[in-house]
Amino acid sequence: MPKVVTPTPGMRVLCRDAEWLVTRVDPSDHTHENYAVHCIGADDLVRGHEAIFLTQLDAIEPVDPRNTQLVRDQSSGYRLAKLFLEAQLRQMPATGVQPDLKGMGAFKPMNFQVQTVQWALKQLRPRLLLADAVGLGKTIQVGMILSELMRRGRASRILVLAKKSMLTQFQSELWNRFGIPLVRLDSDGIAKLRLRIPSNKNPFEVYHRIIISIDTLKNVGSYRHFLENTRWDCVVIDEAHNVAGASVPERHLAYRLARLLSRRTDSMLLTTATPHNGKRETFGRLISLLDPSAIPDPDFKEYSAEDIKGFFLMRFKEDVREDAGENLTDRMLVPIEQTTVPASEDEEKVYAALSELREETKRNKGNEDWKNNVLVQYGIYKQFLSSPESCRKTLRKRIVAVQKHSSTSPELLFLDGIDSLLSSMSIRESSRYKLLKAQLDEIGWNGSPASPRVLVFTEYRETQDALAEALSNDYKLNYSSKFEQQPKQVLATINGSCPDICLMDTVEAFGTASSELRMLLATDVASEGVNLHHQCHNIIHYDLPWSIITLIQRNGRIDRFGQLQNPVLRYLRVSTRDGMLKGDESIFERLIEKVEEINRSTRQGETVLKLYDPEAEERYIAQKGILHGDSEVLEKAAAQSSPEANELETILSQANPSGQEDFLKFLLGETDEAPSQSTTLDSADKVSSRLRLYDDRRFLIEGYRYLAELSQNYSAIEENGKVILLSAPKDLCRRLGAPSESNDVVFGATAIPSEAWPQDNQFRLSDDSDRIELAIRAARNTSGHWSRELMATDQQPILKWITERLLMLMKRGECPHITSRKLEKGELCFCFIGQFSSRAGAPLAVDAHAISFRKGGGFQHRPLREALDRAGFDSLVNEGKVGDLDAIRGPLIASAVEASLDYLRKLGHQHVESLLPLLRRENRRLRNWKNRREELLASRIEKLSPNHPKAKMYRKDLEEMDAYIRDREENWQDTYFTASTEPSTQLVLVIEGLN
């Protein structure tokens, strides 16, 4: 009697009178003896339907490979057998830690990006903080890791959390370049979805790959229940510093959300260019989201480089410049003298008045009547440096406020004086504005369609409004300040009050060559994350924020990975004769120089002043520099009093793997043991572990053609140069969730983004990554984010569909039988795909191999490719020779199956043994953590009274720690290490020799 075999992904099983293809197996209870078996229907009755069976309720019977029925392949050239075998190979999960870049997507992989993927895969359960500097292609790296996980069958459920302004960008990058379909959900979308599904159904389980904004998820408490019951394969949090938690993390909604998700997911990727704010606990919290067992201290304040090593990667432009080549262009700073003009006479008067005001406040320091705020000390001055309009508005508010308080305040005298000077001034007359126009002339900008795109940053809304009005008058442009008009105008403004959707549309228009938009006037709302570099390389800082962080973020909008032109930076400056304010100029100059220094170094901008906050930087520069008259202010770190930040940076740089050597060390496991995997890092010279008989393009065409011949209503597939045109037949439309299909059933597992749906249901696919790159650029020229041509990757939903349809061409328990003249008469080649799974159902080792049988020679194992070559498989023609099916049936097949299982058993043991050192190292780390944490907590509890709330918290921490360790043993170890008792195998082809 055959042993009871645990269902494993890829296996065919019988359940409820139908045959199913197992796609995934999860333990359904804590004993790990029962499973939830995820299946997709594989016979006529249930084809395409998804179902989950519980082994404790349903009898799930594997289709026994010993009883396989041979079916003579009658197609010409054995197309059926070839395509069926190819489909089988394509649904084989990949294993190992080497990424396979071939056909992964449309992008040019850089060495450092490939290293990231290796790093992630080596972790078995990728949990990684990507802290690369601004503009180094973090999204691409996320796409690469997700692709590899999908190939391993480990990313069917993906959740991406991003900022609202980034949703479309992230979604379209992953779809255009990798064929990874993320469905966007917002609160509206979730509400609508819940109307379509039964009320007790979890909306997060309907779609399998979701992108959602952090705000949507965190604000609505009602999702918590659903999220707690949803398991993900991979959670990605973009701009993860937003979830690091403020001073009271427990009350911080985003942090609580992230913590909840981190416990409900297998893999987790965090990306941010600013992984900490100088406080140890913010970085510690991010690391503990990845792995609670990294840092023993429950407050995440005490940790060493050793504790956090391996959980994060942090690289700077300088680190990767050699790698990146033309993808990283050098930026040009227009010399500051060329963008400096002297102040006008009127302006000098205001500067003189401002200078007097500053003098007076200094002299009266401590005087009750002069108890003024930062606004009077330097705020009004900073506003005037931007525009008269901006200054006037603030000034008037101040006058009203002071008058209310005391109408005799000596401050009023000065304020009124400045106000009367300002009353006759406007931005159009200001030297700064004239300078802007002169610079626009230099660039060749006049508002006409031929003008290059220009990005202008200003600090203040009033300046932005005044600028928009003045520019539209001077260049005769129609301009409306209405938000929804912005994407359609030549001149557009975005700022904090702009609704997200308008902001996204405007950003998209700015990156689209065909849009009319020529100039984007932005406040700093646009300075985090968004891509503005696609059609623009000119940036003008109309005024100067007194913060290095803000300036770096601003410049990073156009100076980023993939910018093809040299970014040109202009800082506008108006110089004054006024003696007292003259000193400020050297501070501003230093500020700009510092930003450029950082750009050429391998440091974060935050490390200059060590304040980690733009506002704190502004306050510091104003108080210590401007008011104190200290022009050296930027040379000293502000945080001399904060050794914490210095220490943290030392720890990070110690823990961050720098250079190739550290990488190798990590990849090889940091010990001297002989590694079991290939030690070469250059995957280009490594033979792909994935076996393919067809490349993606041929598979797409020939697979579809074969299916089309079998069904009447499939229209023909066309080849047009490098592009393949496929009109989606009805069943594909349904499966991909076409907007035109008003189904009752939501095909959540296979749906693609509705935004990406082609107008005429016609998909344009190509396997040429350059071609897709062009199409993505073309989209930016015409329509926006969504490319019309798609990369034909093996995880592309259309190719997946073809694969699954081909797999179903054979009936239950059947396998094609073909003949070959290359093999001796009587020789039989049994081709198998088998796997050895872990107890939790994850494939540990998957292998395609052949068992040859020769009379008198017994059974011999061969790698599949070798066996196929011996049989001349690729060039086989169907000569109509029947062979002797009856002779093969029965004991011969059974013996071949035994030989295959034997081989797989050996393979499985080898695999487990090769992973043992890794498992032991990891468990040792865990044990170490547990001991240290126990000790730490015990010593802290000892110092507190038993009822102290902190003591209670620590005791809870202890309990949680035990639960976590148990969970690690049960889930982690059983998923990746503990082998199930028996391998499974499937006979996929029999070749009979006729020579």
Next chain:
Amino acid sequence: MGDQLKFEPSNLTQPQFHQLSECAHAAENLSPQVLITAAKQHLERTQAAHASNRLINLRLATAIVSVLEELVNARGIMETNQAWWLRGAMYYFTTSNDDEPDFQSPLGFEDDAEILNACLKFIDRNDLCLNVEDYDNA
């Protein structure tokens, strides 16, 4: 520290030290021969369990037993006063359901090795100490 008189093995966690003391009490009246026989029997059990569970660290268990044998065979060691602790370490090895269960955890013999190492250091036989990481490979 080197010159200071040592009264008990150090570098163990509190619970480990506690368990070692208990084992030492339990083994107080057992002869080294009885203990080494028990240790060998435990190794046989480990071999049997390893056949079906490759995660069990048989290599480390074997190494521990050969160190124990060496101690028992070495002249004089088991007769000293400090041997009280060594007997405890031997007894500890023979219990399978200890800090890290021998037949369940992939680190099942790590705690046994740590306790043995602490006792070896205590009797100044650092040369016999085991580096557990050397036994990570299957």
